Amino acid sequence: MADRVERFAGSLPAPSLILDAGCGPGRDLERFRTYGHVVRGVDLNPVVVAMASAHAPTSQCDLREVGTRFPAGTFDGVWASASLVHLDAADAVNVLGQFGGLLRPGGKLYVCLKATGRTGWLDEPDGRRWYTVWDPDEFAAAVAGAGFEVDSVDRGPYVEIWATHSGG
Numbered sequence: 001m002a003d004r005v006e007r008f009a010g011s012l013p014a015p016s017l018i019l020d021a022g023c024g025p026g027r028d029l030e031r032f033r034t035y036g037h038v039v040r041g042v043d044l045n046p047v048v049v050a051m052a053s054a055h056a057p058t059s060q061c062d063l064r065e066v067g068t069r070f071p072a073g074t075f076d077g078v079w080a081s082a083s084l085v086h087l088d089a090a091d092a093v094n095v096l097g098q099f100g101g102l103l104r105p106g107g108k109l110y111v112c113l114k115a116t117g118r119t120g121w122l123d124e125p126d127g128r129r130w131y132t133v134w135d136p137d138e139f140a141a142a143v144a145g146a147g148f149e150v151d152s153v154d155r156g157p158y159v160e161i162w163a164t165h166s167g168g
Helices: 002-010 027-034 046-052 063-068 089-102 136-145
Strands: 017-021 038-043 058-060 075-081 103-114 120-124 127-131 148-154 158-165
Touching: 002 027, 002 075, 002 103, 002 158, 017 027, 017 063, 017 089, 027 038, 027 075, 038 046, 046 058, 063 089, 075 089, 089 103, 089 136, 103 136, 136 148, 136 158
Parallel strands: 017 038, 017 075, 038 058, 075 103
Antiparallel strands: 103 158, 120 127, 148 158
16 A cells, blocks of 8 residues: 555645545554655544554544534545445445545545455454445446546556545
């Protein structure tokens, strides 16, 4: 993911304010800081929120409520790496709209989620998680429908969407 962080960081003038939505333990928070950006993190898991707080201000937040946590137009970029995959399709579309509200006009969005496998619960070594698998074209259309101009769609086991907020 380091090359993707570099690409996203380079798409914004430094310093820009970036929200890492679903930041986990904070790996990317630290990486964005090395590129001269100011970062904020949110994650649902209180254990990883505590870990991420060592890298940047981080708060516990359900992504389905992220739009209520910050004033509209706060961020220059939203980074959502493998976080929306844990929401069902309707909730993911809603959160994309919330991301649009949090971004300034012209703000950048990166979203990465599963494009292979099956939708449903998966038992993992550290717990049970929901995964929604998206068709890349359907997900790109959802991003566009949330007020973004889709700049690029990278296809593979994960679909990666690079977009610009087109709303005012």
